[in-house]
Amino acid sequence: MKIEKINKDNIKEYIRDMGIDITYVDEKQLINNTFGVKKDNKFLFGFVSLSEEGLISITFGDNKIDDVIVKECVNFLNNNLAFDGHLSILVNEDNLINIMDDLYKVKMISVFKGIIDSDSIPTKERFADIDMKSIKYFYSKNDIVCNLYAQNIQDENIITKLDDFFDNNNYSLVEFIIIPDSFKFMEELGYKCYSKRYIVDYE
Incomplete structure (x- = not known):
């Protein structure tokens, strides 16, 4: 395997090999952020730092x-990317999850x-006062993001009230970042998985 930075010379090949629908892809963004990994002279996967x-x-x-392929x-990434500590991988594709x-x-x-x-x-910061806790969240006109993981919140009563x-504020989208143990409860509240972050140990 080998890593290639995606650029104007190889982007068409990357899009073809990966089966990417260009209707929903900004080629300039791919060029700015993406690395492709080739196996047998074909792009097998891509990653973004x-x-x-x-x-x-x-x-x-x-x-x-x-x-077998994923591992x-x-x-390969674990052995070739120079990070201190463990590699963390964010995934939002259901089959890969x-x-x-x-x-x-x-x-x-x-x-x-x-x-x-x-x-x-x-991007705008606010706080919700729930059961004597001041819980930080970020909002835009229609969306909310609240990182319960970072605030060490897993109490189901607090989460329900939040x-x-x-x-009650009629946001179009509410997103929580949670510990894995809270996932089943969040499903009961009607939430779906958007992405998961994994810790990969060095081998």
Whole structure:
């Protein structure tokens, strides 16, 4: 395997090999952010380095994958990317999540309820006062993001009241970042998995 930075010379090849629908893709964004990994002279998967040190997101596009392929690719990244500590991988493709769940430890999960609008990014900070706790969240005109993981909140009564609080404010999308143990409860509240972050140990 070898890593190639996606640029104007190889982007068409990357899009073809990955089976990417260019209707929903900004080629300039791919060129600015994406690395492709080739095996047998064909792009097998791509990854993007995110703002947090040691965190990447990966995609296999329409390529067929199984646990053997995924583990081989993740081990390759682990051995070739120079990060201090453990590699963290963010995944939002359902088929890849199903495979990664059996291979690696889930650190945190992003769940959502409502309509996802990629053009709306919550950046304004507010606090919700719930049961003597001041809980930080970020909002935009229509969207909410609340990181319960970072605030060490997993009490189901507090989460239920917080969910009601956001519902009463009529936001189009509510997103929580949670610990894995809270996932089943969030499903009961009507939330769906948007992405999972995995911790990969060095081998």
